[in-house]
Amino acid sequence: MKTDFEVTVLGNTSSIPVHGRNHTAQVLRHGQSHLLIDCGEGTQMQLRKYHIKTSKINHIFISHLHGDHYLGLVGLLSSYGLTKRKNPLFLYGPKGLDEIITTHFKWSNNRLSFRLHFIQTKDEGLNLVADLPHLKVYSFPLTHRVPTTGFLFREKPGFRNLIKEKLLKEKLPLEAIQTLRNGMDYIGPDGSFYPVKEYCHPKAPVRAYAYCSDTIFKPEISEYIQQVDLLYHESTFMQADLDRAKTTFHSTAMQAAEIAKISQVKNLLLGHFSSRYGVLDDLLAEAKTVFENVMLSEEGKTYPL
């Protein structure tokens, strides 16, 4: 059975939080591992609203230093302090984020009860920022009004699953089981041969999630996100507002679909909608003209990979 790998959207609005929409934040879950991606104002309230235990989050990824992507962070850290969190927390984000946090805590006279490790992202090339037990996380550059990165979350190849029926029939030595699960044939001391293909299910293909917010239309990112299972790409505007998208360094729904198409991704998730659009169906329809497997990100909804 494949490990659960899914993303829950906590907010989908850009700029002004109207229409009852909240600022950007997502929880990516891979098995027991919970990662928070961006942390707009109110994220700690949204986490509680959707019954996601904040204590489960050990890694937070911040794309850039515009308020709608990180203003919930200091509140979340403060709450961790109040609940006497002990587990270390790993925070990934651009230069300046550490200064912002330090300034807040300097004046609040509060101390964190846990170790906060800050890993500064670079705004050039693909960089491995976190090597977690079951996932590798990379940052890559987007182009926005301030230094901004996207994030790529790629599953590590796991162990192969043994075929139960074979195991029940034959008594395999422990060493054979370990070798087979690692994907290799096993030859016993007596010369007995256990081919992995016969004893194991085929390895599940590794899955990947790519997160791109905020950015002007940038086809160059396609090299980093080729064939991912799910691509989240901002679509702040519609094509009719392309000029506005360009001047604010944002993308349109059609451009997001174009990125999905040239990157040959499986599914596209749109988000970061401008407050000018009360209803979002037209953004979806526009994207569909270019790329079929597209969804609107909805607050509180979970998208499996």
Add this chain to the structure above:
Amino acid sequence: MKTDFEVTVLGNTSSIPVHGRNHTAQVLRHGQSHLLIDCGEGTQMQLRKYHIKTSKINHIFISHLHGDHYLGLVGLLSSYGLTKRKNPLFLYGPKGLDEIITTHFKWSNNRLSFRLHFIQTKDEGLNLVADLPHLKVYSFPLTHRVPTTGFLFREKPGFRNLIKEKLLKEKLPLEAIQTLRNGMDYIGPDGSFYPVKEYCHPKAPVRAYAYCSDTIFKPEISEYIQQVDLLYHESTFMQADLDRAKTTFHSTAMQAAEIAKISQVKNLLLGHFSSRYGVLDDLLAEAKTVFENVMLSEEGKTYPL
């Protein structure tokens, strides 16, 4: 008719925002004038939820630099920038608030579209911080883990209202009307005498609102808030948790009631409830044993003075 003078509670929780409660923020309305008092995380969403136009707010008062009292401020200022606010904004708060705001805007590469005037509050004595057309606002020191002030909002004596029936019967010169409204008798050039008592309703007594959050039990503040119409006083804990109140520099519901009693206020409004209390009735009952006219602050509810 008296000018509307009322306070709307946008959040009533301390520390961890559980039970669907939000962090501290209040809107004090006096006629057309809207003042924001504290600005916890999510305040801009709460303002929209309760249909209070953010553009109407020209003055923001921050009591202290703990996150649950100001972390919504940068988001609100950012939204003002996005909506191209032009009116100047006056911000009152302790030393450090300006540095926090400056640090955020330095990294966001955004500029405000309006003038932001910062008035630093002092943590000693009663100080006039804002002299508005119909209100005077004073700060006074509370005792908490960081420099903290309460705020006193006192109505200015207004014009007296003329008695309509008299005006319909007699034709008064404009000069007489102005003099009478200012509360003085008028003597015409021909020696005619218009006593203010005969032509005007008695002057409405000036009203006052006092805001005290957060503070350890501090009877000394009573001198600043004597006989106010409405006192908001934090009541983070119940008397059973008095030790916890002392070590965290907070007050109990009973202590808040004690302050109301010795200050001879008309009404007491409790708030800033600890997340440990799921139901708040016991805090109200405890306060009532000391002071009868007491209410629990409820999110979205408006309390007239």
